[in-house]
Amino acid sequence: MPSVGVASKEQGWMDWYRLKEDYEGS
Numbered sequence: 001m002p003s004v005g006v007a008s009k010e011q012g013w014m015d016w017y018r019l020k021e022d023y024e025g026s
Helices: 002-024
Strands: none
Touching: none
């Protein structure tokens, strides 16, 4: 199912974004 792959990719992007925020955040 393509939707599942997209959801997985989106979740991975969010994880990276959160790590980036933690690194650049106070």
